[in-house]
Amino acid sequence: MAKEINLESVMQGRLATYGMLARLYREEMDAASLKAMMAMRCPINTGNADVDAGYRLFHKYLSGAWERTLEDLERDYLRTFIGANTTGHSAAYPNESVHTSPERLLMQDARDEILALYRAAGLRSLDSWKMGEDHIAVELEYMQIKTLRAMEALKKDDVETASAEMLCQYHFIVDHLQGWIPFLAQDMLKFAETDFYRALAYLTRGFIEVDKDFLENVLSEELEAERAA
Amino acid sequence: MDKDIRDLLLDDDLFDPFDDEDEGEAVEVVSEDGSDDLIGAPLEERPQEEAPALPPEERIAKLLEEVPGQKRLMLRLVDYCREPKTGVEMDAYTEELQEHCYSVYSPVVLRELLEGAGAIEYLTDEDPQDAAAETVAASETGAADGEAGVLPAAAAEASADTVDPFACGALLVPIDEAKVCHDVMVEGDEEVVLDFLEVEERQPGVWVATAAGCAAVDAVDDVADTKELLGKEPQYLDIYHQILDYCAEEKYGRSAKEIDNLVNDSPLLQEPRRYSGYFVSRLERQGALEWQGGWCITKAGQAVIEDYEAQLNKEVCHG
Numbered sequence: 001m002a003k004e005i006n007l008e009s010v011m012q013g014r015l016a017t018y019g020m021l022a023r024l025y026r027e028e029m030d031a032a033s034l035k036a037m038m039a040m041r042c043p044i045n046t047g048n049a050d051v052d053a054g055y056r057l058f059h060k061y062l063s064g065a066w067e068r069t070l071e072d073l074e075r076d077y078l079r080t081f082i083g084a085n086t087t088g089h090s091a092a093y094p095n096e097s098v099h100t101s102p103e104r105l106l107m108q109d110a111r112d113e114i115l116a117l118y119r120a121a122g123l124r125s126l127d128s129w130k131m132g133e134d135h136i137a138v139e140l141e142y143m144q145i146k147t148l149r150a151m152e153a154l155k156k157d158d159v160e161t162a163s164a165e166m167l168c169q170y171h172f173i174v175d176h177l178q179g180w181i182p183f184l185a186q187d188m189l190k191f192a193e194t195d196f197y198r199a200l201a202y203l204t205r206g207f208i209e210v211d212k213d214f215l216e217n218v219l220s221e222e223l224e225a226e227r228a229a
Numbered sequence: 230m231d232k233d234i235r236d237l238l239l240d241d242d243l244f245d246p247f248d249d250e251d252e253g254e255a256v257e258v259v260s261e262d263g264s265d266d267l268i269g270a271p272l273e274e275r276p277q278e279e280a281p282a283l284p285p286e287e288r289i290a291k292l293l294e295e296v297p298g299q300k301r302l303m304l305r306l307v308d309y310c311r312e313p314k315t316g317v318e319m320d321a322y323t324e325e326l327q328e329h330c331y332s333v334y335s336p337v338v339l340r341e342l343l344e345g346a347g348a349i350e351y352l353t354d355e356d357p358q359d360a361a362a363e364t365v366a367a368s369e370t371g372a373a374d375g376e377a378g379v380l381p382a383a384a385a386e387a388s389a390d391t392v393d394p395f396a397c398g399a400l401l402v403p404i405d406e407a408k409v410c411h412d413v414m415v416e417g418d419e420e421v422v423l424d425f426l427e428v429e430e431r432q433p434g435v436w437v438a439t440a441a442g443c444a445a446v447d448a449v450d451d452v453a454d455t456k457e458l459l460g461k462e463p464q465y466l467d468i469y470h471q472i473l474d475y476c477a478e479e480k481y482g483r484s485a486k487e488i489d490n491l492v493n494d495s496p497l498l499q500e501p502r503r504y505s506g507y508f509v510s511r512l513e514r515q516g517a518l519e520w521q522g523g524w525c526i527t528k529a530g531q532a533v534i535e536d537y538e539a540q541l542n543k544e545v546c547h548g
Contacts, residue, residue: 001261005416041410055426066351067316068333071337 005060010214011151017207018144019106024200025081025094026137028074038062050206057199076194092187092201096134099180110134114176118142121168136184136204139177143211163222170215170223177208285347285441292346293445297514299334302326304449306339307348307442316340329521340436346440353434438528451529452515456536458515465508468492472508473517473526473534482523485509 001011020040023033038064042055083091088104101108113136118133123145125133132138146169146212153161181204188201216223283291293300303324309322316337323336334342343349412423438446459469475491476483483491488505492498512518518528526534 002413002415002420005421038428038430041427044409044424044426059426059428064431065428066431066433068337068341071335071341083253 004177007218008151011147011154014211014214015144015147015151018091018140018147021200021204021207022137022140022144025135025140029070030198034065034070034073038065046210048206048210050202050209052206054199054203054206055200057155057195057202062193062197067110072194073196075196075214080188080192090155091113092184092191094136094184095132096136096139096176097132098182100125106132110176110180114139116147117168117172121146134183139172143172143177146172163219166219167226169223170212170219173212173215181205181208232403240508268538285439286444288346289441289445292342292348296342299330299332299339300514301519302330302332303339303343303348304446307343307438308446310349310436310438310441312334313352315433315435315454319436329519343442347439348445350440352437353432451527452532452536454488454515455512455517455533456462458511459533465503467499468495468497468508469512470537472505472512473530476518476524477526477531477534479523480525482521482525484523488524 013052029037037058038127040058042059043187044052044055046052046055065162079188080092081094083093088098095106096110096114097108098105100110100189114134121142123142125138129135146165146218150162150165150169153159153165185201189198192198293303296303305326306319306323309477310319314322319338319340323339329337333427335359341351354379408426408429410425410427412425414421414423459466462469471492472488474487485505490503492508498504509524512530513520513524515529516527517533518524519527
């Protein structure tokens with residue numbers, strides 16, 4: 001019997017995608033994550049050029065995986081996101097503050113705003129996390145948690161809570177992710193040497209676009225009401 | 230009355246965190262030479278000159294010189310894959326070798342270093358045996374590494390003629406429809422077909438020593454190297470032989486402390502002051518001793534002892 005595309009299945013897909021993206025940015029690949037990626041099915045013809053390019057590149061890179069792939073990915077993670085010097089232009093810095101502050105510094109206004117949003121959602125970063133709350137991995141995990149909360153609310157037929165959670169997500173995309181991820185993706189395409197991290201750049205940029213469109217569709221009434229108010 | 234220290238400081242020198250005089254003004258710092266290699270400005274991208282590629286013989290020699298502590302382990306790895314070996318076999322053998330030879334290099338990185346130097350290569354051909362046989366045959370006939378892969382002149386010309394440098398397919402190739410999976414989903418009343426690509430695991434290849442790698446292994450003569458070492462320091466000949474004999478007596482080797490006790494008090498080592506480590510490290514580097522949880526004699530070390538004894542006997546007979 002054919003599977004049904006409904007709100008639940010779409011939310012499930014969003015949850016999985018945010019989870020995967022957050023993991024890929026959080027730290028270097030390990031054997032378990034690579035194995036999971038190898039089992040991934042790469043959709044083609046999704047309707048978004050960046051998403052398609054991302055999955056095509058993931059498929060190409062992972063199909064050529066061999067014994068040195070993990071080493072290559074560890075090095076490329078460091079090269080892409082950390083870089084080799086301190087000019088502020090030597091890597092694709094994964095923190096929002098760098099891309100939204102004039103001097104390209106960490107811990108700027110964007111991080112303070114993000115911190116307030118996490119607190120409002122009853123979340124805080126782990127003490128062991130030292131990369132800043134505006135790191136892309138944390139922002140994507142925030143989206144993942146919000147998706148999960150919306151799904152749980154939908155299961156309980158609590159449409160109001162689900163809408164509120166998704167509305168938060170929409171604003172988070174518009175106010176934050178959309179504002180800096182294109183720059184991050186551009187830098188990733190410049191600094192990454194493996195197709196894996198180039199794929200990640202395309203997929204992230206494309207998925208945020210797709211997800212924003214989805215939320216706009218689902219929340220059309222709520223957004224209309226907000227605009228009217 | 231003593232002055233307040235703050236009276237001695239100029240106001241301008243004091244840092245006031247609440248001073249908002251410059252707020253909103255972008256700090257622009259320009260270096261004297263006009264370059265702007267400061268935080269916030271991109272470094273000028275200078276094209277790096279590519280060093281001319283060295284032949285594999287030189288790259289291998291350079292690698293072994295750069296990591297003397299791993300030299301023997303690396304050469305053993307090269308020797309091990311004279312016959313094609315899988316990555317798993319190479320991992321297991323490397324770990325076995327590393328039992329008494331700690332290294333920050335993982336088995337994969339060691340292979341990467343050897344591959345980069347041209348000592349081993351990874352073959353993924355459908356029939357790697359043939360290619361491997363060619364490589365080993367080339368090594369046996371003493372052909373240089375580069376020659377093994379060189380096409381005959383006519384073939385090279387023919388391939389150059391047939392390659393179109395402007396042809397498409399350098400980056401994008403058509404999707405192999407046979408490999409596309411289709412999922413039929415239902416959205417409302419409509420059927421939607423979603424297409425997916427599944428990742429196919431690559432067939433693992435094999436590691437094979439190159440001709441240059443085999444030549445590097447064959448060129449090692451530990452006996453001659455040890456004799457050369459002993460010949461360079463004739464004043465310590467007795468010390469070297471004491472250590473070799475002492476280690477040869479014990480199957481499981483000798484501890485550093487035991488060797489210390491054996492030679493450190495020798496009058497030969499008082500001026501200049503030398504300790505056993507000086508001799509042990511040199512013997513190890515030449516392949517006469519190796520660490521196996523204790524300092525053990527190697528075959529080369531044993532051969533040096535036997536040659537020395539034969540020489541002494543000969544001298545006694547002649548005397």
